[in-house]
Amino acid sequence: MRELKYFEALREATDQCMERDSSVYLMGLGVPDPKGIFGTTAGLLKKYGKNRVLDMPTAENGMTGVAIGTALMGMRPIMTHQRVDFALLALEQIVNQAAKWYYMNDGQMHVPLVIRMIVGRGWGQGPQHAQSLESWFAHIPGLKVVMPANPYDAKGLMISSIEDNNPVIFLENRWLHNIYGDVPQEYYKVPIGKARIAREGRDLTIVTHSYMVLESLRAADILASGGIDAEVIDLRTLRPLDHTTVLDSVKKTGNLLVVDHGWIHYGVSAEIIAMVSEQIWDCLKSPPRRMGVADVPIPSSRSLAQYCYPRSADVVKMVAEMLHKPMDQFKIEISEIPSDIPDRSFTGPF
Amino acid sequence: MTPEIRKKLYFEMLRIRMIEQKIAEVYPEQEMRCPVHLCIGQEAVAAGVCANLKVEDQVVSAHRSHAHYLAKGGDLKRMLGELYGKVSGCAHGKGGSMHLIDLNAGLLAAVPIVGSTIPIGVGAAWGMVMKQLPHLVVVFFGDGSIEEGVFHESLNFAALKKLPVLFLCENNFYSVYSPLEVRQPAGREIFEIARAHGIESHQGDGNDVEEVYSMTAHAVEKIRQGKGPMFLEFKTFRWLEHCGPFWDDELGYRKENELQNWRERCPVKLHENKLRSEGLLNEHDMVPMVNQITEEINEAFHSAKTSPLPPPEMLWTHVYDESLPTE
Numbered sequence: 001m002r003e004l005k006y007f008e009a010l011r012e013a014t015d016q017c018m019e020r021d022s023s024v025y026l027m028g029l030g031v032p033d034p035k036g037i038f039g040t041t042a043g044l045l046k047k048y049g050k051n052r053v054l055d056m057p058t059a060e061n062g063m064t065g066v067a068i069g070t071a072l073m074g075m076r077p078i079m080t081h082q083r084v085d086f087a088l089l090a091l092e093q094i095v096n097q098a099a100k101w102y103y104m105n106d107g108q109m110h111v112p113l114v115i116r117m118i119v120g121r122g123w124g125q126g127p128q129h130a131q132s133l134e135s136w137f138a139h140i141p142g143l144k145v146v147m148p149a150n151p152y153d154a155k156g157l158m159i160s161s162i163e164d165n166n167p168v169i170f171l172e173n174r175w176l177h178n179i180y181g182d183v184p185q186e187y188y189k190v191p192i193g194k195a196r197i198a199r200e201g202r203d204l205t206i207v208t209h210s211y212m213v214l215e216s217l218r219a220a221d222i223l224a225s226g227g228i229d230a231e232v233i234d235l236r237t238l239r240p241l242d243h244t245t246v247l248d249s250v251k252k253t254g255n256l257l258v259v260d261h262g263w264i265h266y267g268v269s270a271e272i273i274a275m276v277s278e279q280i281w282d283c284l285k286s287p288p289r290r291m292g293v294a295d296v297p298i299p300s301s302r303s304l305a306q307y308c309y310p311r312s313a314d315v316v317k318m319v320a321e322m323l324h325k326p327m328d329q330f331k332i333e334i335s336e337i338p339s340d341i342p343d344r345s346f347t348g349p350f
Numbered sequence: 351m352t353p354e355i356r357k358k359l360y361f362e363m364l365r366i367r368m369i370e371q372k373i374a375e376v377y378p379e380q381e382m383r384c385p386v387h388l389c390i391g392q393e394a395v396a397a398g399v400c401a402n403l404k405v406e407d408q409v410v411s412a413h414r415s416h417a418h419y420l421a422k423g424g425d426l427k428r429m430l431g432e433l434y435g436k437v438s439g440c441a442h443g444k445g446g447s448m449h450l451i452d453l454n455a456g457l458l459a460a461v462p463i464v465g466s467t468i469p470i471g472v473g474a475a476w477g478m479v480m481k482q483l484p485h486l487v488v489v490f491f492g493d494g495s496i497e498e499g500v501f502h503e504s505l506n507f508a509a510l511k512k513l514p515v516l517f518l519c520e521n522n523f524y525s526v527y528s529p530l531e532v533r534q535p536a537g538r539e540i541f542e543i544a545r546a547h548g549i550e551s552h553q554g555d556g557n558d559v560e561e562v563y564s565m566t567a568h569a570v571e572k573i574r575q576g577k578g579p580m581f582l583e584f585k586t587f588r589w590l591e592h593c594g595p596f597w598d599d600e601l602g603y604r605k606e607n608e609l610q611n612w613r614e615r616c617p618v619k620l621h622e623n624k625l626r627s628e629g630l631l632n633e634h635d636m637v638p639m640v641n642q643i644t645e646e647i648n649e650a651f652h653s654a655k656t657s658p659l660p661p662p663e664m665l666w667t668h669v670y671d672e673s674l675p676t677e
Binding site: 062097166 | 503
């Protein structure tokens with residue numbers, strides 16, 4: 001198998017879909033620019049021309065409506081926002097129009113629209129460039145919400161999203177763009193609505209998504225060093241939510257920790273714990289727990305922002321507490337990489 | 351303008367008027383359980399504009415959409431079915447009066463969020479260009495919409511891409527109860543705002559159906575020639591309350607005699623008098639016209655009232671489209 005970076009996997013998926021279907025087109029501020037949205041759209045302008053790889057006026061709401069209108073005429077738009085925060089200007093069109101269109105005309109017209117939103121993190125992204133708002137979109141019937149955590153899923157879920165006849169919110173954590181993974185060259189799909197068992201285990205289930213899958217897998221390795229065998233579930237899709245995979249895992253382990261990628265309150269972790277509590281309360285051996293981003297707007301300064309995001313050591317600590325294990329049995333290595341960058345290759349500015 | 355077109359315009363306006371009056375009359379029965387925004391007083395714009403359109407041309411509308419639906423060739427039975435929340439409705443009861451749709455007639459959508467269909471209509475026009483379809487889109491909206499940011503975003507993009515779209519502003523001077531004076535600076539004309547976006551714009555008398563027709567004909571011709579978007583503003587007036595079947599002038603939010611002055615310029619009556627004075631219309635023509643419309647109305651109301659309400663399982667249908675692309 002061939003290794004690709006996450007951003008390359010996204011670009012390949014987009015390219016293959018555009019090649020197969022002339023109604024697929026890209027729009028968004030900066031989509032054709034020299035940086036190509038962190039490389040995810042690089043080279044596509046040259047290949048498909050400016051009518052299919054389109055910069056747009058600085059008008060997120062209006063342009064979302066325009067994308068919807070083209071979809072009604074048979075096009076398949078992919079709109080990209082460099083940060084999720086800019087998509088907030090388009091909430092009216094996303095929530096009132098795109099999400100409800102198919103239902104309110106009772107199936108006479110659908111809106112096959114993909115909206116990519118990037119969530120920033122680290123390097124001082126600050127209050128308006130580092131918000132994980134996936135639970136907002138997952139709250140709305142009519143939207144699908146996907147959040148792949150590795151390059152293989154990024155490609156497969158992007159293809160599924162483009163082929164989907166519904167509006168799909170596609171959320172990418174900026175820290176994932178440069179991770180490597182196996183990605184087949186061929187056109188393949190990862191189904192929307194199916195979670196993935198990222199690591200099998202017997203003692204405890206960690207349910208998580210997006211970048212927090214990586215932190216959780218690191219935590220699972222550390223836990224294994226102390227004899228705890230954690231299962232890690234990568235949700236991959238937040239709506240529709242794969243109840244079965246989560247329930248089956250918790251039935252097996254009896255212990256549940258949700259490592260949320262966003263804020264805790266009213267969020268994904270609340271949904272997962274409610275779902276498990278309602279359906280298999282009697283399978284739980286300990287009270288379900290959750291962790292997520294600190295309940296504050298994200299400050300810019302690295303001296304403060306570092307406390308906002310849970311890391312693998314925090315996951316280990318909470319699991320030890322849940323299972324009444326002493327912390328000193330785990331080999332936690334303190335990373336020498338500063339907490340505001342994903343790895344040493346990252347030198348800013350974003 | 352041929353006598354046939356002039357008589358057709360009269361028939362269309364009369365039909366819309368009689369249908370809206372009937373809705374107002376039976377609404378208090380409380381069987382039509384959704385908000386209705388009646389357009390009595392504004393019939394000339396819908397009739398005059400839509401008479402210039404082909405079936406394949408698409409129209410998008412807002413909360414006050416009955417006239418646009420009817421003038422574009424929508425099916426009255428399906429419209430009333432929708433108002434009654436029945437399965438016979440054009441959205442099988444899921445949309446109501448504020449979400450009319452008729453794909454056979456080219457009525458793409460109506461939505462009540464002010465200004466929201468403006469970009470969608472522009473997008474439909476752009477989609478037509480990308481799909482190489484030789485049609486145009488008419489976006490109907492009121493004077494309130496032009497205060498939304500999305501109005502300006504949409505005009506900018508339509509001008510930028512020279513899209514085949516006709517922006518059609520029905521200026522009835524009120525956004526619910528708020529008059530233009532409290533919403534926009536004195537002396538500024540709506541059509542001039544559109545002009546500032548680089549779009550050819552004109553203003554006309556929205557109660558004169560012939561003026562609406564000929565100004566639209568001119569605009570539509572230019573758009574079909576590929577000359578890009580056009581903007582028309584027609585001043586007209588809503589007689590009844592913003593939402594509901596009743597008169598509401600007693601609330602005192604409109605200027606003294608304002609409603610009375612507009613009623614004296616009733617678009618249906620103005621055109622009728624003109625045709626009569628020219629000998630194009632007389633009692634002999636009127637009776638069968640009124641009878642035909644009355645019969646259609648009675649049949650459609652009967653259909654709506656006797657059609658079943660959607661069964662409970664329909665609550666869960668068409669939330670998502672799980673089919674795959676056809677191409």
